[in-house]
Amino acid sequence: MAINGINPYNTTMRVMGLSGSGLDTQSIVTQLMQAERMPYNSIYRKKELIEWKTEAYRSVTNVLKNFQSKYLADSYGSFKSTSMLSQLQYKKFTTTAIDSVTKAASSIVSVSGDSTSIEGTHTIQVINMAKAQIIESDFAGGGASSALAGSDAADFSELAGKSFRISVDGVNKLITFNSSHTFTSADDLVNNAQYGLNKLLEDAFGAGKVLASEDGGKITFGTGAGVSRLSLYMGAAESEALSALKFSAGDSNRLSLGTSLEQLAEKGAFKNSITFGGDDSDTLEFEINGKKFSFNKSVTLSSMLSTINGDSTARVNIQYDSTADKFIMTAKQLGDGKNIVIKETKGNFFSGTAAMIDITDAEGNSTNKKEVQQGTDANVVIDGQTLKRSSNVITVNGVTYTLTGEGGNVQNVSLVPDTESVFNSIKGFVEEYNSIIDTINSKLSEKYDRNYQPLTSEEKEAMTEEQIKKWEEKAKTGLLKNDSILQSMVYQMRAALYSSVEGVSASLSNVGITTGDYSQKGKLTIDEKKLREALQNNPDAVMNLFSKKSDTSYDPNMTKEQKAERNSQQGLMWKLSDIINDNIRTSRNSNNEKGFLLEKAGLVGDASEYSNMLYDQIEDYNDKLKDLANKLGVKEEKYYLKFANLEKLLAKMNSQSNWFSQQFGKM
Numbered sequence: 001m002a003i004n005g006i007n008p009y010n011t012t013m014r015v016m017g018l019s020g021s022g023l024d025t026q027s028i029v030t031q032l033m034q035a036e037r038m039p040y041n042s043i044y045r046k047k048e049l050i051e052w053k054t055e056a057y058r059s060v061t062n063v064l065k066n067f068q069s070k071y072l073a074d075s076y077g078s079f080k081s082t083s084m085l086s087q088l089q090y091k092k093f094t095t096t097a098i099d100s101v102t103k104a105a106s107s108i109v110s111v112s113g114d115s116t117s118i119e120g121t122h123t124i125q126v127i128n129m130a131k132a133q134i135i136e137s138d139f140a141g142g143g144a145s146s147a148l149a150g151s152d153a154a155d156f157s158e159l160a161g162k163s164f165r166i167s168v169d170g171v172n173k174l175i176t177f178n179s180s181h182t183f184t185s186a187d188d189l190v191n192n193a194q195y196g197l198n199k200l201l202e203d204a205f206g207a208g209k210v211l212a213s214e215d216g217g218k219i220t221f222g223t224g225a226g227v228s229r230l231s232l233y234m235g236a237a238e239s240e241a242l243s244a245l246k247f248s249a250g251d252s253n254r255l256s257l258g259t260s261l262e263q264l265a266e267k268g269a270f271k272n273s274i275t276f277g278g279d280d281s282d283t284l285e286f287e288i289n290g291k292k293f294s295f296n297k298s299v300t301l302s303s304m305l306s307t308i309n310g311d312s313t314a315r316v317n318i319q320y321d322s323t324a325d326k327f328i329m330t331a332k333q334l335g336d337g338k339n340i341v342i343k344e345t346k347g348n349f350f351s352g353t354a355a356m357i358d359i360t361d362a363e364g365n366s367t368n369k370k371e372v373q374q375g376t377d378a379n380v381v382i383d384g385q386t387l388k389r390s391s392n393v394i395t396v397n398g399v400t401y402t403l404t405g406e407g408g409n410v411q412n413v414s415l416v417p418d419t420e421s422v423f424n425s426i427k428g429f430v431e432e433y434n435s436i437i438d439t440i441n442s443k444l445s446e447k448y449d450r451n452y453q454p455l456t457s458e459e460k461e462a463m464t465e466e467q468i469k470k471w472e473e474k475a476k477t478g479l480l481k482n483d484s485i486l487q488s489m490v491y492q493m494r495a496a497l498y499s500s501v502e503g504v505s506a507s508l509s510n511v512g513i514t515t516g517d518y519s520q521k522g523k524l525t526i527d528e529k530k531l532r533e534a535l536q537n538n539p540d541a542v543m544n545l546f547s548k549k550s551d552t553s554y555d556p557n558m559t560k561e562q563k564a565e566r567n568s569q570q571g572l573m574w575k576l577s578d579i580i581n582d583n584i585r586t587s588r589n590s591n592n593e594k595g596f597l598l599e600k601a602g603l604v605g606d607a608s609e610y611s612n613m614l615y616d617q618i619e620d621y622n623d624k625l626k627d628l629a630n631k632l633g634v635k636e637e638k639y640y641l642k643f644a645n646l647e648k649l650l651a652k653m654n655s656q657s658n659w660f661s662q663q664f665g666k667m
Helices: 027-035 038-070 186-191 198-206 235-243 261-266 303-312 349-353 418-446 457-461 463-475 486-497 528-537 540-546 560-569 572-584 596-601 613-666
Strands: 095-100 107-112 118-129 131-137 148-153 163-168 169-174 210-215 218-223 230-233 283-288 291-296 316-321 324-336 342-346 357-359 367-368 371-373 378-383 385-389 393-396 400-403 411-417 513-515 524-526
Touching: 027 038, 027 613, 038 418, 038 572, 038 596, 038 613, 095 107, 107 411, 118 400, 163 198, 169 198, 186 198, 186 210, 186 218, 198 210, 218 418, 230 291, 261 303, 283 596, 291 303, 303 316, 342 349, 342 357, 349 357, 378 393, 378 400, 385 393, 411 596, 418 486, 418 528, 418 540, 486 572, 486 596, 528 540, 540 572, 540 613, 560 572, 572 596, 596 613
Parallel strands: none
Antiparallel strands: 095 411, 107 400, 118 378, 118 411, 131 324, 131 371, 148 218, 163 169, 163 230, 210 218, 283 291, 283 342, 316 324, 357 367, 378 385, 393 400, 513 524
16 A cells, blocks of 8 residues: 555565465554554655645745736836836826827827926927938849749650649749640740640739740740749649759749758859858858858858847848849938948858948948938927937937827927826735735734644545545645744835835825724725825825835845845835845845745745755655655565464464364274
8 A cells, every 4th residue: 555655565465364364464454554654644744734835835925926027026127017116107198299280190209208207288390200221232133023944945745734833922823734735845835825834824823924935945934014023832743844844843033031042052043143251162251330240151041131130239130122132221220320331251242142332442341332211310399499319219308209200290299197097006006915915914814723634645545535625725724824934024014115215205194095904904095085186286206205216226135234225215116126025036145045935935937946945844754754664664564474474373273283183083
């Protein structure tokens, strides 16, 4: 029989009672082992309690983490839009921008306020928006109407009944040759009025879109007006047609981004040939805005472009426009000046293949060859003052103007405090804070009933699933009753919310937030009228009461005096944030310690999950259980051995008794 998941017993099959003793050895040994198992079961129950206690601590930690992430700052120090640490939470505005002539909502500017904004009206006229410098290449793959040519003369007589797929600007069609017609020449293949390529292509795409021709037996697909990209595809049954036409699947009159630079060069896909540099002639190396890039010729065109675009130092975006068959590079930095500077050191991608630059000296310095848009600053008039900025987001006196268009009309802007939105934010925070206080207080006050201990596996075998569930629900209550960590944290949270903030005259009670009576155990109550009045009449005081920042940042290694100084300077939400950080932070202090709750019980997914005080106790109990289980196995084996010997002895005695009976029977 397994003892709580550990089976220390010998699994050898035993046959008892052959002597006719009538002893129920299995039952006797089981009863004897029940007494032997008492120390084991005691340790097992202690271990289970510690595991449940760990779960209870972690449930509190998770509640705090969710609250912290929503209303304070996440583990990376980032604010969500709901964060009460942000001063934007306490000074919100309803903003409007109206065209002064049309009286309609502005289509060229949107407006927002911040914590430094004040109620009022403004005007803005957008002369022109900021624009990015843009350069483009020559035709990269062959031109706007470049053709797609076969590699050799077509096997025109091998095409009867066969098919291939051709895509025209993304529209994919299956072209099937008549099975009863065998072409007699390449010209017949192209121009046969009933079965030829041009007839089939016209039926599939319409007249004049794709035009087939032949020269010396070699087939070429050309594009008509308005058509740019041609590509060939095949399924398993379509390979023979492409092979006979001397094309390969994936052939296109445009560059294939998923193909390596080397393969593109070998196929002659680039209009201007590409060369590689380096000792092995296999490298492209260049600089964009001072950022050096190096690519082996085995890299795909897509990967090279993505690497450039993803680099924050290069500050450009380069794309291949398959419709125009051009590379287009756009500066990420808007405004006047040279925001695209390219220098080539190995290979000729930008100067030759893309033809975007002209090399000006032996060092690889260059000038841009074709600038299609010059970078320009935004030019606006705000409240009568002319301003130029290298961005379309302009902040003046706490008002942020986001330019979305240009126009000569003046736009009238207004900012009106949105006190109701601020009120709802504070109310939402208070409700969730109260929920946390309820959760922790319930853990601290739950009664622990010693009559409900963790069940052993033997005890569970005698119960239904529902009985086990109800028993364990009861057994898990009260495990954190009067817990010192939680008590200290709740006390600090209550005290923090009623402490003063240096340089701020307002207090929580001044703005209409108070604690209830003793039975409320620190929960907050809002006087809605008083809070709304405070937000209306003195929004800055409310903002600073909650979110004023200290001159120093949170540091778990601060001395008591440093903590006191920081605490006196900062608003209530920052005080609360520090307290929660002290308890659930995942970073370590100089003593290699994390937050109090993590040191105690750990956090799932963090290193502390398997490195905390309770986990150490669980491991210690597991070692003891393993040792006791081994001893129980030995003890049980001894009992069975004794009863086996007893069976042998009784069998011998029975045999002797039978012999004597036989002897007496002969007399």
